Amino acid sequence: xTTNKPPIVRMQKLHKHFGSLHVLNDxxxxxxxxxxxxxxxxxGSGKSTLIRCINGLEEFQSGLLEVDGNxxxxxxxxxxxxxxxxxxxGMVFQQFNLFPHLSVIDNVTLAPIKVRGQRRDQxxxxxxxxxxxxxxxxxxxxxxxxxxxxxxxxxxxARALAxxxxxxxxxxxxxxxxxxxxxxxxxxxxxxxxxxxxxxxVTHEMGFAREVADRVIFIHKGEIAEQGAPEQLFDAPQHERxxxxxxxxxxx
Amino acid sequence: xxxxxxxxWSAALASxxxxxxxxxxxxxxxxxxxxxxxxxxxxxxxxxxxPVAWMRWLASVYIEVFRGTPILVQVLFIFYGLxxxxxxxxxxxxxxxxxxxxxxxxxxxxxxxxxxxxIERGQREASLSLGLSRAQAFRYVIWPQALRRMVPxxxxxxxxxxxxxxxxxxxxVGELVRQGQIYIATTFTALEVxxxxxxxxxxxxxxxxLLLRYFERSNLAxx
Ligand SMILES: Nc1ncnc2c1ncn2[C@@H]1O[C@H](COP(=O)(O)OP(=O)(O)OP(=O)(O)O)[C@@H](O)[C@H]1O
Ligand SMILES: [Mg+2]
Numbered sequence: 001x002t003t004n005k006p007p008i009v010r011m012q013k014l015h016k017h018f019g020s021l022h023v024l025n026d027x028x029x030x031x032x033x034x035x036x037x038x039x040x041x042x043x044g045s046g047k048s049t050l051i052r053c054i055n056g057l058e059e060f061q062s063g064l065l066e067v068d069g070n071x072x073x074x075x076x077x078x079x080x081x082x083x084x085x086x087x088x089x090g091m092v093f094q095q096f097n098l099f100p101h102l103s104v105i106d107n108v109t110l111a112p113i114k115v116r117g118q119r120r121d122q123x124x125x126x127x128x129x130x131x132x133x134x135x136x137x138x139x140x141x142x143x144x145x146x147x148x149x150x151x152x153x154x155x156x157x158a159r160a161l162a163x164x165x166x167x168x169x170x171x172x173x174x175x176x177x178x179x180x181x182x183x184x185x186x187x188x189x190x191x192x193x194x195x196x197x198x199x200x201x202v203t204h205e206m207g208f209a210r211e212v213a214d215r216v217i218f219i220h221k222g223e224i225a226e227q228g229a230p231e232q233l234f235d236a237p238q239h240e241r242x243x244x245x246x247x248x249x250x251x252x
Numbered sequence: 253x254x255x256x257x258x259x260x261w262s263a264a265l266a267s268x269x270x271x272x273x274x275x276x277x278x279x280x281x282x283x284x285x286x287x288x289x290x291x292x293x294x295x296x297x298x299x300x301x302x303p304v305a306w307m308r309w310l311a312s313v314y315i316e317v318f319r320g321t322p323i324l325v326q327v328l329f330i331f332y333g334l335x336x337x338x339x340x341x342x343x344x345x346x347x348x349x350x351x352x353x354x355x356x357x358x359x360x361x362x363x364x365x366x367x368x369x370x371i372e373r374g375q376r377e378a379s380l381s382l383g384l385s386r387a388q389a390f391r392y393v394i395w396p397q398a399l400r401r402m403v404p405x406x407x408x409x410x411x412x413x414x415x416x417x418x419x420x421x422x423x424x425v426g427e428l429v430r431q432g433q434i435y436i437a438t439t440f441t442a443l444e445v446x447x448x449x450x451x452x453x454x455x456x457x458x459x460x461x462l463l464l465r466y467f468e469r470s471n472l473a474x475x
Contacts, residue, residue, distance in 0.1 A: 057377055087383030097378035101396050110392060111382035156378075163382060 008033045008167055008198055009054055014063030016049060016222075023049045024060065025222040033166070036199045038209040038230075041219035042245060047202040050219065051169045054200065055089045056082045068166055087115055090160030094172040096152045098144040098159070104131065105140040108159045116163065123162070130158040134188045150181030154188055161192075168192065170201040206250060210234055218242045264444035267435055271448055274431035278456070281345065281427060282414040285352020289413070290406075292353060293360025300365045311361060318358035324419045327351035331423040344425035348417060356413045363405045367398035407464035411457045418453070428452055 009031040016024035023046045031037055039047050052058040054067060065072040068088055070081040099107050108127035112118040118126075131137045134154040136147075144152055153173055160168060170189065174182040186208050193199055193212045203209055209216055210230040217227040218241070226239045237243045299311035318326070331347035342350075371394050379389035421430040432449045436442050 055381055057381065083383065083385070086380060089381070091378075091381040093374060093378060095372075095374050097372075097374035099375065099378070099393050099397075101400065111384060114388055114392060115383040159382070169381075 005033050007031055008068050009200075010064070010066040011053075012064040014053065014060050014065060016046075016053060016058065016060040023222050024053070027063070027222075027224060029217070029224065031167075031198065031200065033198050034196050035214045036193045036197075036201070036212050038213040038216045039200065039202045039219060040204070040206070040209065040216060040245070040249075041225075045219045046222040047219055048171050049222075051091075051171055051200055051202055054167075054169060055086055055091055057091075087163060088166045089169060090163060090165035090167070091169040091171070092153065092156050092160055092173045094175050096144070096149070096156045096176070098152055098156055100144050103141055103143055104136070104147070104155050107144065107155060108162050111159070112162050127158065127162055130161050131155070133161075133191075134158050135184070148181060149177045150184045153177065153181075153185045157185075157188055157192075165197075167198045167200070170199065170203070172202050172204065174203065174205060204249065206234070206246075218245065220245070259447075260441065260444055263439065263441040264448050267432075267439070267441065267445045267448050270435040271428060271431050271445070271452060274426060274428035274449075275452060275456070277345070277425060277427040277430075278414065278417050278453075281348040281352060281417045281420065281425065282410070284349040285417075286356055286410055286413055288349065288353035289356030289360050289409075292357030293364050296357065296361035297364025297368070300361060301368060315358045315361050318354050319362075323351060323355045323416050324422070326355055327420055327423060344420070344423045347423055348420040348425045348427070351420070352413050352416065355416070356409055359409050359412075360406065363402050363409065364398075366405075367402035368394060370401055371397050403464065403468055407460065410460060414457055414460070415453060 007030040011027050011029040014027040041047050053060050062074050067085045070084050109123040112123040136151050136154050174185050213230045216230050216233040218225050220241045226242045296311040296314050299307045330350050335341050375393050376389050379393045417427050418429045432445045436445050
């Protein structure tokens with residue numbers, strides 16, 4: 001992608017350790033507004049850690065990270081910028097992480113009311129519109145445990161969107177779902193991508209990645225081993241590691 | 253002296269009006285103490301989870317001291333010992349409530365800690381990712397869920413504390429056992445009276461159990 005818009009995410013020489021484990025090694029990454037970036041790689045390669053750094057769920061030891069003009073310093077401790085980043089970056093988790101003690105509508109309105117200070121009726125109106133958009137308008141008063149996995153994940157998506165994020169992170173959003181429910185979640189994400197949302201997606205759904213990604217990044221042992229347009233990366237991978245990984249995952 | 257091995261139902265029945273005045277005392281000490289114990293428990297339970305080492309340490313000391321010493325010694329210390337320090341008597345009701353409070357507070361601290369720790373990490377992460385502050389995440393997401401999980405162990409602690417108040421007859425507070433002792437001193441019907449006293453404890457703890465079970469069920473229903 002060559003645009004002259006300033007990047008919404010800028011990572012430079014980012015290093016992250018868990019104790020003696022070097023999980024992210026010298027990551028340089030820029031993401032342009034409107035871009036859909038898919039991150040692939042083997043289990044344990046650092047995909048989750050990478051996107052969790054973007055909204056400060058993980059701290060890093062050295063390097064630079066700037067999200068929408070807010071600078072995050074190594075070793076955490078930049079609370080104001082971190083807070084701003086978190087209100088502007090939405091995240092969808094593998095395990096949904098809905099609030100089980102709150103109804104669907106309360107799940108979606110909690111942050112807009114408490115963080116953005118929205119009026120309750122206004123927040124509810126927005127929430128209903130978002131729930132309709134992800135196809136579960138009729139479930140608003142149920143509790144998460146009364147919903148299927150696919151429905152829960154769509155609530156989680158609506159919940160994140162209610163904060164009107166400038167960037168959405170997805171960490172294997174369909175990996176905990178029964179096969180027949182994967183489609184409905186991917187459809188909702190596809191829709192979002194079409195509307196121009198900036199998205200960073202960790203997924204094992206290669207077909208989906210090829211279809212929606214502007215860029216695919218292959219991570220190997222905490223390093224960006226290769227990246228490029230989906231056609232390039234999937235059809236003509238340059239690195240041996242990428243070839244081996246794709247051969248393994250595309251076989252089934 | 254004529255020894256009567258027969259259980260005398262009429263004596264049991266006759267004791268009831270003399271024992272009933274003990275119930276409000278037993279309830280006042282139990283629930284007064286538990287209410288304060290709950291506040292103490294929240295305070296030290298959360299302190300126990302603090303990232304600050306000396307705070308955790310302080311909470312541990314409190315918990316160890318009051319779990320590791322008998323409640324009978326605690327109440328004797330408060331009623332007979334503290335007045336020497338404070339330079340003035342402490343009334344028996346206050347001493348009883350205080351003993352339940354500090355003792356149950358230690359156990360409730362552990363219940364609170366366990367309840368909060370039992371909430372999956374993802375709940376906090378989801379809250380933070382939505383822009384909630386750490387305090388908001390705790391207040392709106394973690395604490396309400398932890399509280400629900402704490403209901404059964406809290407109920408358990410309440411039952412234990414109610415029974416513990418029976419020891420406070422030693423400081424002369426007019427709770428159930430004390431009323432029984434006073435009555436027996438004139439009638440010599442220990443068998444019947446302690447039987448009725450036991451039934452009265454059972455009535456209190458059983459009612460509480462039923463209430464808790466009802467509460468738990470309605471709690472689950474809306475999830
Ligand atoms: N909190 C943690 N403490 C210590 N090590 C961790 C922690 N979280 C992750 N790791 C380790 O860091 C490495 C990268 O983990 P990460 O979760 O980012 O991998 P991943 O690419 O997302 O894998 P998966 O596909 O299995 O989700 C792994 O070796 C993992 O065991
Ligand atoms: Mg992962």
